[in-house]
Amino acid sequence: MNYRFQNLLGAPYRGGEAVIHNNTLLITPISNRVSVTNLLSSQTRTLPFQSSSPIVHLAVSPNSPFLFAVDSNHRSFLIHIPSSSLLHRLSLTHPVSSARFSPDGKLIAVAAGKFIQIWRVPGFKREFFAFELVRTIAGFAGDVTVLDWSPDSVYVVGGSKDLSARLFCIKRLKGRLNQPYLFVGHRERVVGCFFGVDKRSGRVNRVYTIARDGYLFSFGYKGYEKRDDDGEGDGEDAMEPGTPERDDEKGDVDQNLRKRKHVDAKDDGDSNAVEEEEYLHKGNWELLRKDGFMQSGARVSSCDYHRVLDMLVVGFTNGVFGLYQMPDFVCIHLLSISKEKITTARFNELGNWLVLGSAKLGQLLVWEWKSESYILKQQGHYFDVNSLAYSPDSQLLATGADDNKVKVKSGPCPRDFALSRFSEHTNAVTALHFMTNNNCLLSASLDGTVRAWDLLRYRNFRTFTTPSSRQFVSLTADQSGEIICAGTLDSFEIFVWSMKTGRLLDILSGHEGPVHGLMFSPTNAILASSSWDKSVRLWDVFEAKGTVETFTHTHDVLTVVYRPDGKQLASSTLDGLIHFWDPIDGVLMYTIEGRRDIAGGRLATDRRSAANSSSGKCFTTLCYSADGSYILAGGSSKYICLYDVAEQVLLRRFQTTLNTSLDGVLDFLNSKNMTDAGPLDLIDDDDSDKEEGITHQVYGDLGQNLPGALQNRGRPIIRTKSLKIAPTGRSFAAATTEGVLIYSIDDSFIFDPTDLDIDVTPEAVDAALTEGDTRKALILSLRLNDDSSIKRCVFSVKPSDIPSLAPLIPFKYLQRLIEAFADLLESCPHLEFMLRWCQEICKAHGHSIQQNSRNLLPALKSLQKSITRMHQDLADTCASNEYTLRYLCTAGSGMAAKQAVTTSEAPL
Incomplete structure (x- = not known):
């Protein structure tokens, strides 16, 4: 009963930010969960935590395995990525539009409403309130939309809906020097702002701001000049020279500058560096150039900047994305991936991959721009999944959905990458069924067809139809695979076809409602059907006797299954x-x-x-x-x-x-x-979802314009x-x-507290292996329930010692050991060694296994599956070798005969 959540498959990307961690892990929001995809091994796992609303913003720490996730109700979570564990929670008071870790990983900036909040990132220790609010930055006239950190983690630039961007120093400085620098000139709200760095000196020398109307402004830094009127200004903050307050403030600032210059002079001998970095927002900035992306009728929906490569990627609402080399604004690529809006566009850390996502299509791409090739092209079922089917060996899982597609994934716990996708159906797929040979899949659809798919050649090799169009909602096949049956939604009939010929054999009528359940008996040729006419009927299909038995119910029957x-x-x-x-x-x-x-x-x-x-x-x-x-x-x-x-x-x-x-x-x-x-x-009462496509467009616009509907x-x-x-x-x-x-129930590490004591440790296992006591080491590893230790101890046993060691293993550890054997047979090359283990375990514990087969059945089936799969691989290899040897022998005998004839015909 120890089933636990393992993965989420078939869920499309519905908006939010997607990020890449360590250049290999693609982290994306999937509804109220977070999905992590390994781009090298092509495996996807879903983190076990859930939010109460969809996740819309993600941020990854650059130097630690921390993930900061924010949902649409401005609740945030700090997650440790390797262990998939939730460390801390934080509830914010304003809607969040952006979140970024500082380059040193110590702080995180959150754009909440009209403020930018700077929080100190907590660690692993348990605290009552782990997040510490360092500073709240105000001054925006509209909601903050985007933000970015400077490389030294001292400055933050934020863009707002008030058509401007502001540069702040997160350190508290006295006087007017602490006021932000204002970048203005845009005609629509700012959707991107980034710091540009001089490659030679490594200092900030530019600020790029991008507006939604498709214009890029480049501002250049001209250095800080100490002026006598630094404290002057309009309003209450302006003070006349000579006042005590101004003199005291000026003295404090000068003293602070002298201290900073003295410290940096010891470090690198450059006293002007600190002055320029410390008062970057009070320097001389000028607008260097204005550039337009020239996408007529389209607006900028997402953008990102790679500071090392000095490159910019911009996604537009018409499905086009562009890659530009800065600061000269040279277009490298301008491509279209769809006709829908690109909701996320991000670089990886190295800058060679681009992550592009479209919430409207549910599509997520990872594109390598240098080789112009796809690293990942992922798209789940756009509409609801209607049916599932496992192959008899549990190695394949098929899904059919309302988007008219059938997808086949690999493994009993698939990793969300489809082996094949079939899209020949023209209406929703309602039922699936695997044949007993694992190589054929049947699918029924509302388009009036039942299709048979060849999973070796990936093609539709047979289509079953009816004289008049029908809508099929249920599907099954007998154990021999000769008879195919499908139930209808509209005519209340059951159609029977021959698998070999594809001909319609019979039409079973008698139900007075849609036939939503069909299943053949596992032991005979009796077909059970359920209908909304409040009955379950048994049919003898092969003898053509019609209804054998009818089970009457008091309400509509929705489904039926055989044990x-x-x-x-x-x-x-x-x-x-x-x-x-x-x-x-x-x-x-x-x-x-x-x-x-x-x-x-x-x-x-x-x-x-x-x-x-x-x-x-x-x-x-x-x-x-x-x-x-x-x-x-x-x-x-x-x-x-x-x-x-x-x-x-x-x-x-x-x-x-x-x-x-x-x-x-x-x-x-x-x-x-x-x-x-x-x-x-x-x-x-909010139309922002039509503009941004992030907050309210999580599930699209289904049901928005239905007449008479709320x-x-x-x-x-x-x-x-x-x-x-x-x-x-x-x-x-x-x-x-x-x-x-x-x-x-796989990969579950559940300990028995009554079976653990202070001596059961990994060190004790290593000590037993060092002493050569393999029995003690194996028992200790089984008590620890550590998978790696169990496998290591199994391989440490000599083949000659297996018959004497197998009877000494307690029965309560037998299931865990059989599971380890099944896993090892899938990956290790020592087939004879593992089969010797299985043989001796069956000899020593055969009677106990037979009496407790109900509890050991899942583990034994997994072992049988592994052995059968290995047997099939070896059979194919042996058959290939046999044919090769026959050919060589035939070719060799032919060459020998030819040489003999040539020798006999040669003149003496």
Whole structure:
């Protein structure tokens, strides 16, 4: 029962900043989670923490593995990337538009409303309030949109909606020297501002500001000149010369300058460097040039600057991005990736890769501009995932969605990179089914076709159709793979085809409602179907006898599944009940009432709490475990329920999301958010989402203009459309509104406190290995449950010692050891050594394994899968070698015969 969240697949990019850490890790926001993609190994993992609203801003520390994430409700999180652990939380009082770590990694600047807040970055130690507010910078007339740090972490430049940018020194200086420098001239709000550095001296010499209208201003620094009127100005801050306050202030500043010059003179002998850096914002700046990007009708939506390469990347609302060499403004590349707005454009640390994302398309690209090639081109299912299917060996996971596409991913816990993508369907894909040979996948669609896909050649080799167009919503095949059946939504019929010929064999009629559930019995050729006509029917397809048995229900039947042994049938109805039938005797065995268990949150339009709502309290998808003792159930709710079939009790509930921006997550109605016009969340009085595409465009514009519908900003309703448990039993997949959630019991390090003492340590394992006591070392590593130590101890055993060591292993550690064997068979080349281990374990513990096969079944299936896969690889290699030897022998005999004939014909 120890399933835990492992990964999130199929969720498209919906906006927010994307960053690259250590030049290899691409970090992107995925709804209210954060996804980390290794660009070298092409693996994706989703961090286990969740926010209560979508993540929109990310910042990575340059010299430490810290990630600063901010959601749309201006709550921020500090995350340790290697351990995927959440260290600290921080709630800000204003909406956040940008966040950046300082180059030294000690501070972080946050653009919150009309202020820039400077926070000290906390460490690993536990503190009551870890974040320390160093300074709050004010002075903007509009909300701050962007900001940037100087290389020495002393200055911050911020752009605002007031059409200007300001340069601040984060250190507190006295008098007018602490006032910011103002960069003006733009006609629209500033969307980018960056510090430019002189490559020879390494000092700041330029400031670039970019406005939304597509103009770039370059300001040059001319140095600091101490003037007598430094303290003069208009307003209350201006003081006349000779006043005590001004003299004291001037004396303090001069004393500060003398101290700074004295310190720097010892360091590098240059006393003017500190003066120029310390009072950079009071120097002489001038506008050097104005440049336009010349994108007619398009505006700048994102930009980034690489200080070392002195290069600028700019993304536009028309899908075009440009790469420019500064300060001469030379265009290197000007390309179009789509027709939709580019919501993020970032450099990596080396500057050779560009991260480009489009929230409207759900697309994320990593492009190497020197070689003009893609490092990553990722696009999830744009609409909801409807169906899932595991291959019989658990090595492939197929997903079908409303975007008419079928994607196949690899592994029982896939890493979100599709092996293949099929897009021949012209309407939503509603059902998937793997054939028993693992090389064929079936898909049903609302376009009226059932297609068969060859996973070796990646092509559609057969299409099953009907005489008149139908909409298919369910799909199955018998164990032999000869018969294909699909249920319809509109004609209430079941169509039967031959897999070999593709011909339509039969049409099963009798249902009076849509056939949403189909499944063949695992042990015979009996087909079970469920319909909204409140019945489950059993059909004998091969004998053509029609309906064999009919199970009548009191409410609409939503789905039906067989237990893996074929001796039990489970069906769910609209009233929230799960019925368990004996398909042989045709009697109802028992019933589980799950209305209270599946009851989820309330909708935004509901006038009552979730407990008093009657909608959505039913199961729409069911799935048995590998041994048939448990059943997973999901529906229009944020919960997935796990039941014990024999005891009819709820064992565990999995909450799929905490994202309150989805409908059906909140349980109670907050009267503070109610107005005369309806719920406050549904009143859209802000058009900034059309301009920026960040805050409110997380899920697109679905449902915005439906006639007669309440304008709810297109908020999707959380639901689970499909559930599938891997045949190994080690993981299960759930197709939800946010994507495909993978829950697994692998990689879980759970310790038994009663089996640990002060002597069970990694050092004790090393000491036992040094002494040659491999039995003690193996037992200690199993008690520690450390994967690397277990594998190291397994390989330290001599092959001749395996028969004597296998009977000495306690049975309670057997499952963990078998899991290690299954993992090692996937990667290590020592096949004979591992098979010797498996053979001796079966000899020594065969009786115990047989008696406890129910508990060991997932581990044994994983081991069987690894051995079968290795056997197939060896069989292919041996067959290839056999054919090669036959060819060589045939060719050799032919050459010998030819030489003999030549010799006999030669003249004596």
